[in-house]
Amino acid sequence: MTSPVITFLGIGLMGKPMATRLAASCQSLRVWNRTFAKAQAITGDGISAHADLGDAVAGADIVISMLEDGNIVGQVITAAQAHLAAGALWIDMSSTQQAEALQFHQQLAGVAVRFMDAPVSGGVLGAEAATLAIMAGGAQADFEQVAPLLSAMGRPTLVGPAGSGQVAKLCNQLIVGGTLDLIAEALLLAQAAGADPAAVRTALRGGFAESRLLEVHGQRMLDRNFLPGGQVKSQLKDLHNVLAAAAGAGVALPLAALVTEHYASIGERYPAADQSAALLALEQVNPGHRLGSAPDRLP
Amino acid sequence: MTSPVITFLGIGLMGKPMATRLAASCQSLRVWNRTFAKAQAITGDGISAHADLGDAVAGADIVISMLEDGNIVGQVITAAQAHLAAGALWIDMSSTQQAEALQFHQQLAGVAVRFMDAPVSGGVLGAEAATLAIMAGGAQADFEQVAPLLSAMGRPTLVGPAGSGQVAKLCNQLIVGGTLDLIAEALLLAQAAGADPAAVRTALRGGFAESRLLEVHGQRMLDRNFLPGGQVKSQLKDLHNVLAAAAGAGVALPLAALVTEHYASIGERYPAADQSAALLALEQVNPGHRLGSAPDRLP
Numbered sequence: 158m159t160s161p162v163i164t165f166l167g168i169g170l171m172g173k174p175m176a177t178r179l180a181a182s183c184q185s186l187r188v189w190n191r192t193f194a195k196a197q198a199i200t201g202d203g204i205s206a207h208a209d210l211g212d213a214v215a216g217a218d219i220v221i222s223m224l225e226d227g228n229i230v231g232q233v234i235t236a237a238q239a240h241l242a243a244g245a246l247w248i249d250m251s252s253t254q255q256a257e258a259l260q261f262h263q264q265l266a267g268v269a270v271r272f273m274d275a276p277v278s279g280g281v282l283g284a285e286a287a288t289l290a291i292m293a294g295g296a297q298a299d300f301e302q303v304a305p306l307l308s309a310m311g312r313p314t315l316v317g318p319a320g321s322g323q324v325a326k327l328c329n330q331l332i333v334g335g336t337l338d339l340i341a342e343a344l345l346l347a348q349a350a351g352a353d354p355a356a357v358r359t360a361l362r363g364g365f366a367e368s369r370l371l372e373v374h375g376q377r378m379l380d381r382n383f384l385p386g387g388q389v390k391s392q393l394k395d396l397h398n399v400l401a402a403a404a405g406a407g408v409a410l411p412l413a414a415l416v417t418e419h420y421a422s423i424g425e426r427y428p429a430a431d432q433s434a435a436l437l438a439l440e441q442v443n444p445g446h447r448l449g450s451a452p453d454r455l456p
Numbered sequence: 457m458t459s460p461v462i463t464f465l466g467i468g469l470m471g472k473p474m475a476t477r478l479a480a481s482c483q484s485l486r487v488w489n490r491t492f493a494k495a496q497a498i499t500g501d502g503i504s505a506h507a508d509l510g511d512a513v514a515g516a517d518i519v520i521s522m523l524e525d526g527n528i529v530g531q532v533i534t535a536a537q538a539h540l541a542a543g544a545l546w547i548d549m550s551s552t553q554q555a556e557a558l559q560f561h562q563q564l565a566g567v568a569v570r571f572m573d574a575p576v577s578g579g580v581l582g583a584e585a586a587t588l589a590i591m592a593g594g595a596q597a598d599f600e601q602v603a604p605l606l607s608a609m610g611r612p613t614l615v616g617p618a619g620s621g622q623v624a625k626l627c628n629q630l631i632v633g634g635t636l637d638l639i640a641e642a643l644l645l646a647q648a649a650g651a652d653p654a655a656v657r658t659a660l661r662g663g664f665a666e667s668r669l670l671e672v673h674g675q676r677m678l679d680r681n682f683l684p685g686g687q688v689k690s691q692l693k694d695l696h697n698v699l700a701a702a703a704g705a706g707v708a709l710p711l712a713a714l715v716t717e718h719y720a721s722i723g724e725r726y727p728a729a730d731q732s733a734a735l736l737a738l739e740q741v742n743p744g745h746r747l748g749s750a751p752d753r754l755p
Contacts, residue, residue: 357627362587367668
């Protein structure tokens with residue numbers, strides 16, 4: 158049995174370290190990117206770059222996409238479709254709406270190609286360290302086939318049928334966005350009530366309020382360092398998708414709605430800021446209060 | 457120089473393991489409890505129980521209180537006051553309002569007794585393991601004097617002047633209560649949108665949504681295990697104190713207000729349930745939706 162032909166589409170900030178990690182664990186990897194130079198830059202060590210999308214996917218057993226949003230994934234699938242081998246498996250690791258993932262699943266089923274959505278959490282650092290949380294939606298047998306491949310990029314978990322990976326990612330983003338809001342409220346309260354907010358953050362570490370967000374983004378708020386990181390516009394897009402998914406599923410999520418309002422209130426002014434700019438949204442409704450005295454670092 | 461005389465008041469669920477840990481690190485410890493039998497039960501190994509509060513605190517260099525709420529702390533301070541030695545230091549590790557802590561500070565200053573508030577987070581398990589997060593409000597010199605003592609019970613951090621320890625504890629409880637709400641929303645969304653909520657919780661571990669709350673209380677929600685643990689009524693009391701502190705400091709905290717509403721909505725029906733009953737508050741506003749199929753375990 159020959160080793161499978163694998164194609165990776167999208168060599169961006171996340172795709173580059175993911176493809177590099179993947180290539181290190183398999184015999185050969187084809188890569189393609191809309192801007193060809195980015196694909197070319199990582200050739201060698203078993204990686205071959207293709208300028209033409211059709212060439213890149215032709216005869217591939219597994220196609221992995223890591224693109225900006227569901228719109229672009231849809232365009233790339235439509236352009237690639239005629240070149241795909243029947244029986245191939247397409248794994249979309251981009252963050253999209255659940256409805257888009259279901260549509261890709263249906264569209265590819267029309268040409269006998271299997272589909273799995275497998276978005277990730279952990280950022281560029283997680284991609285470089287191959288410690289990404291990988292949330293996979295698809296068939297059990299397909300997941301078992303590709304779990305070893307996905308493990309080269311992080312920790313894959315099957316969370317349900319096609320579309321479920323995107324749901325899990327939305328759950329992740331809801332908890333992340335909301336927790337940042339809570340940390341901002343806690344630190345601003347600490348200062349306003351006469352405590353030292355930096356010491357409060359330190360004191361809370363190790364208790365039940367501990368989280369990676371308190372560690373990393375709590376410190377960012379104290380430093381007023383809003384250089385990204387994960388951007389406000391991405392968080393806002395994800396929160397809108399949370400509300401769309403909740404509406405589609407018929408559940409009311411009061412915190413999700415309020416947190417989305419907060420990110421929307423800073424989305425126009427600070428779209429490229431780090432999501433810890435949740436603090437700026439809170440300060441907007443508290444004009445007399447500003448956390449700390451450091452100057453703002455904004456992109 | 458002789459070693460200081462230390463008295464510990466309040467041998468309840470938390471006070472018992474805290475006093476035991478403390479006694480193991482100092483030469484002798486006096487203990488007192490309103491129900492004397494509980495104090496008597498831990499005598500030996502350097503611990504001496506006193507039936508009379510005045511006897512327990514007479515001549516003590518350091519008095520530590522771990523009582524149910526600020527009301528009871530106030531009663532005990534008033535009853536003990538005449539027996540305290542000038543220059544003693546009273547450390548209240550109970551959870552109270554900031555305003556109450558400031559009042560204890562003032563009252564004890566009137567008899568030349570120093571005061572520090574030092575509430576904790578970490579629960580009975582943290583007390584037994586001596587890993588409590590200890591949030592201290594008081595004078596720097598007083599903190600330096602007792603930091604080695606406090607370290608026998610956990611990890612002490614000075615967060616500001618008297619009253620600040622209670623502020624830090626409120627910040628802790630705001631993040632805890634709000635994060636539980638977010639976890640409930642994420643898990644209910646996951647299920648309603650067709651994913652497996654238990655698998656989603658597993659998939660999120662290790663990503664940016666990771667927290668001790670997702671680990672412990674996320675699993676409690678999936679198991680519908682609402683046996684306490686930290687109770688709804690305590691969380692609700694703390695959240696009301698958060699709103700009081702925010703009002704006093706003149707800051708608006710939109711999530712704190714919403715989260716308090718949620719706990720209030722289950723406070724009457726499930727006061728003694730574990731705080732992961734935040735899930736029940738969410739299900740009340742989503743009548744068609746119930747997470748999982750396990751039977752409810754309620755106290």
